[in-house]
Amino acid sequence: MENKKTCLYDNHVALGALMSPFGGFIMPIQYSSIIDEHQAVRQHCGVFDVSHMGEVLVTGNDAERFVNHIFTNDVTDAPVGKVYYGMMLYPHGGTVDDLLVYKMGDDKFFLVINAANIDKDVAWITQHATGYDVNIDHQSDFYGQLAVQGPEAEAVMEEVLHIGCSELAFYTAKAMEADGEEIIVSRTGYTGEDGFEIYASHPFIVKAWERLMASGRCKPCGLGCRDTLRFEVGLPLYGDELSEQITPIMAGLGMFCKLGKPEFIGKDALIKQKEEGLERKLVGIELLDKAIPRHGYAVLKNGKSIGEVTTGYHGISVDKSVCMALVDFDYALLGTEVEVQIRKKTFPGVVVKKRFYDKHYKK
Numbered sequence: 144m145e146n147k148k149t150c151l152y153d154n155h156v157a158l159g160a161l162m163s164p165f166g167g168f169i170m171p172i173q174y175s176s177i178i179d180e181h182q183a184v185r186q187h188c189g190v191f192d193v194s195h196m197g198e199v200l201v202t203g204n205d206a207e208r209f210v211n212h213i214f215t216n217d218v219t220d221a222p223v224g225k226v227y228y229g230m231m232l233y234p235h236g237g238t239v240d241d242l243l244v245y246k247m248g249d250d251k252f253f254l255v256i257n258a259a260n261i262d263k264d265v266a267w268i269t270q271h272a273t274g275y276d277v278n279i280d281h282q283s284d285f286y287g288q289l290a291v292q293g294p295e296a297e298a299v300m301e302e303v304l305h306i307g308c309s310e311l312a313f314y315t316a317k318a319m320e321a322d323g324e325e326i327i328v329s330r331t332g333y334t335g336e337d338g339f340e341i342y343a344s345h346p347f348i349v350k351a352w353e354r355l356m357a358s359g360r361c362k363p364c365g366l367g368c369r370d371t372l373r374f375e376v377g378l379p380l381y382g383d384e385l386s387e388q389i390t391p392i393m394a395g396l397g398m399f400c401k402l403g404k405p406e407f408i409g410k411d412a413l414i415k416q417k418e419e420g421l422e423r424k425l426v427g428i429e430l431l432d433k434a435i436p437r438h439g440y441a442v443l444k445n446g447k448s449i450g451e452v453t454t455g456y457h458g459i460s461v462d463k464s465v466c467m468a469l470v471d472f473d474y475a476l477l478g479t480e481v482e483v484q485i486r487k488k489t490f491p492g493v494v495v496k497k498r499f500y501d502k503h504y505k506k
Contacts, residue, residue, distance in 0.1 A: 149194035150287045150345035151352055158356075158363055166258030168195040170366050177367040181459045184334050184372055188295040189364035190355050193340070194287035194348060197261035199254040199268060203277035206250040213271050213408055214244055215391060217401035221246040226314040226329055229399045231267060232409025236390040236416060240264050241381055243331065245316050253316075253327065253342075257381050271408065287348030291361065292338030292372075294503065300328075300339050303358040304351055308339055313504050322347060333369060335376030335502040374454050375461060377427070377498035383438060383453040384425055384467055392416050393469070394425045395497065423450065424475040427497040430464040430483060432490045433457065441484040442468045449474045452483065460500045467497055 146169045155162060160171035171192065173180060183189045201210055210218050216229030225246045231239040240260045245253035256264045265281050272279055291300055300308045306321060308328055316329035324344060332338035341351060355361050370380065379385050384394050391400050392413055400413055430436060436455030441448050455466030466483065474481060475494065482489040 147195075149192055150348055151192045151194060154349065154352055154356075155192065155363075160363070160365060165366055166195055167261070168258060170195060171363070173365040173367045174363045177365070177371060178459055180362055180364040181368040181371050183362040184293045184336055184364060184368065185460055186294065188291065188293040188299050188361035189334075189368070190352070190361045191290040191292065191364050191366075191369055192288075192352070193290050194345075195258035196288055197256040197258060197264065197281075197283040198286045198342065199256065199265060200280040200282055201252045201254060201268075201277055202250055202280070203275070204250060205275040205277050206252055209272060209275040209277045210244060210252045210254075211404060211407060212275075213268060214242075215400040215407060215409070215413075216244070217404045218244060218246060218252065219404065223248055224315045224317055226316050226331055228314075230385065230391050230396070231264070232390070232407075232412070233387060234409060234412065236392070236409045236412030237387040238381070238385040238389060238391065239267050239387075241379065241385055241396075243329075245327070245329065247316070247318060247327070255342075260381065285344065286342045287345045289341045289348055289351055289355075290332055290334075290338060291341070291355070292332045292334045292364075293336050293361075295360070296336070296338040297505075299355070299358070299360050303354055303360060304341075306339075306341070311339070313337075313506070322350070330505070333378060334372040335378070335500065335504075336372075337503060337505045370454070371456055371459050374456060374467070375458050375500040376502045377467075377496070380454065389425070389469065390416060393421055393423055421472045423469050424472050425453065425467055425469050425497065426475050427495045427499060428452075428466050428468050428481060428483065428492045429495045429499075430466070430490050430492040433464055434483075434485045434488075434490045435464055436466040436468075436483045436485060436490075440466075442470055442474075443482040443484060443489060444474055444479075449481065458499050463499070465495075465499045470494075
């Protein structure tokens, strides 16, 4: 199948971006350099094209009950404008996808899903809507999305785009009129910094991108630094830290699974996993060397394989070689000494917290 292009494809090419397939789309990986773009987001402001993400609107009398049935977090009686992070699960507890759920009105929920999973997720959502009084509206082809991220993001949003957002608290959203259309703006992101995400029509997104680039107040950022930024603050990537085989409990994301609420798909499996104990757990590992661990590399203890790396980098903000890895539970304790096999050599490391760099969200 041919890769799709986002509405900003021509803009990326014009800026000389390195383009590569990702999640069924041709996406910008970097413009100047991953380090340069990463630091722009940590210190100033960076802008990402995230129009490859999927959007699904769930409306109807049973919208709240249905969302609670397919989603691990609890949206019961949520205030309008609240944003929730959580997962959709298979009955055995493995992850269909991780997603954001926006409460946009009474009986109106806006779901934001991962690009690579759009078709699978929409089929899953639709399949489980049987028996509920809901309407499932797949809106991925309508919406483009920008992420404006970094300590200067609020000022850039207000002064360059004239989008009022200062009153938005972290993980809240609002629909508003801008340039004659309704857009959705949320104080969310995937970088560990303060920032916003804008959902709007393709023409609006193109215009907003061009205004941002012309302002000189923010850098265009590719998926390369999106990955280094989210990784440093311990945020998971579907396919690496979450998958059909990796449950949220294994990934250390149990706080987003409200086991006290009524039945949701996968709940029983998570309860059983908590009761019986985990076989494997996601951990952070710091290497005592400059070698860089990569996805799929083996983690060893005394020469025996005990797990594998899910994501690894030389951390840009922390200047250390670090990785996240799924390891046998017996070796998941902080301070445990392990080795990581990088090609034909092994390098010593130690189990540490998965958050290698502290988040700087607006309180």
